[in-house]
Amino acid sequence: MTEQVATPEGFKSGFVCFVGRPNAGKSTLTNALVGSKVAITSSKPQTTRHAVRGIISRPDAQLVIIDTPGLSKPRSLLQERLNDLVYATWSEVDVIAIIFPANQHVGPGDEYLVREVASLPHPPRLAAICSKTDLVSPERVAKQLLEIAALQEKAGLTFDEIVPCSALSGGQVDEVADVLISMLDEGPAYYPDGEVTDEPTETLVGELIREAALEGVRDELPHSIAVEIDEMGLRAGRPDDRPLLDIYASLVVERDSQKPIMIGRGGEHIKQVGTDARRQISALLGTPVHLDLKVKVLKEWQRDPRHLNRLGF
Numbered sequence: 001m002t003e004q005v006a007t008p009e010g011f012k013s014g015f016v017c018f019v020g021r022p023n024a025g026k027s028t029l030t031n032a033l034v035g036s037k038v039a040i041t042s043s044k045p046q047t048t049r050h051a052v053r054g055i056i057s058r059p060d061a062q063l064v065i066i067d068t069p070g071l072s073k074p075r076s077l078l079q080e081r082l083n084d085l086v087y088a089t090w091s092e093v094d095v096i097a098i099i100f101p102a103n104q105h106v107g108p109g110d111e112y113l114v115r116e117v118a119s120l121p122h123p124p125r126l127a128a129i130c131s132k133t134d135l136v137s138p139e140r141v142a143k144q145l146l147e148i149a150a151l152q153e154k155a156g157l158t159f160d161e162i163v164p165c166s167a168l169s170g171g172q173v174d175e176v177a178d179v180l181i182s183m184l185d186e187g188p189a190y191y192p193d194g195e196v197t198d199e200p201t202e203t204l205v206g207e208l209i210r211e212a213a214l215e216g217v218r219d220e221l222p223h224s225i226a227v228e229i230d231e232m233g234l235r236a237g238r239p240d241d242r243p244l245l246d247i248y249a250s251l252v253v254e255r256d257s258q259k260p261i262m263i264g265r266g267g268e269h270i271k272q273v274g275t276d277a278r279r280q281i282s283a284l285l286g287t288p289v290h291l292d293l294k295v296k297v298l299k300e301w302q303r304d305p306r307h308l309n310r311l312g313f
């Protein structure tokens, strides 16, 4: 965390954590609120693997959103570590906002999450967000808000606020920010104005490559993919006005049989991943990028403590 920044009287600040079942739209909403891509998103569930911080700075407040991985049954050491990260984050934030997608009824998955939150020794303030409202009719949104309200009694907790929004169309995203900020206490700005995340550039770059690699692969392969940045640096000898960032990275899979799928017929998949990731990285960093990707097998990395440590989990 950086040093505190001077703020006017009455300034509010704090940390909010988004919680929701896989694919609820947590990362998309984080990006929409921040106004910049700090978390990768995907139609594949269980994509988020870091507690990504997105920072929203306004003249009157600073809101830091922590987008955590989804909780799920720990079938691997990776998932165990991700679950630990989620519980640790919940116990540190000022507000937990639970996200319920409008296009799916409130169900056992949501109930499980809400009960987990309710059973925290010191639960923070709670908000409920009904996401993806663009996918359904206003009547369905109204029904979903009632289902969320009904869950409170069932799970034994109270939401201080319940707000609907669509992160994709932008509908009500500002209201979500207003509501979350209204739930914070007075406090200092933790990050300088203009900083949108505290993720190191290498992590962001690795995540953008992973996001591109998730496209076009199916079944269990998305979960098997990790990315390692082997080397990254500005190419020497380039003129100041024409910099080029060289990135050498490995797409890590778990089994030998996954390697050819990652590469694709005639190298088609890895080429597409490179093109997509390069575009996203250049847009993020504002520098042309040369990206060199290779595929590497780290046997059963999700279960191997040494591999997990090496990959930063």
Ligand SMILES: Nc1nc2c(ncn2[C@@H]2O[C@H](COP(=O)(O)OP(=O)(O)OP(=O)(O)O)[C@@H](O)[C@H]2O)c(=O)[nH]1
Binding pocket: 020, 021, 022, 023, 024, 025, 026, 027, 028, 029, 040, 041, 042, 043, 044, 045, 046, 047, 048, 069, 070, 131, 132, 133, 134, 135, 165, 166, 167, 168, 169
């Ligand atoms: N139509 C619509 N789709 C959305 C909206 N928000 C998210 N999505 C889509 O829902 C899918 C999942 O979104 P994510 O933001 O990755 O969901 P998540 O909750 O972070 O998922 P995990 O990290 O895997 O738990 C993606 O395909 C998004 O494009 C929305 O407001 N409207």
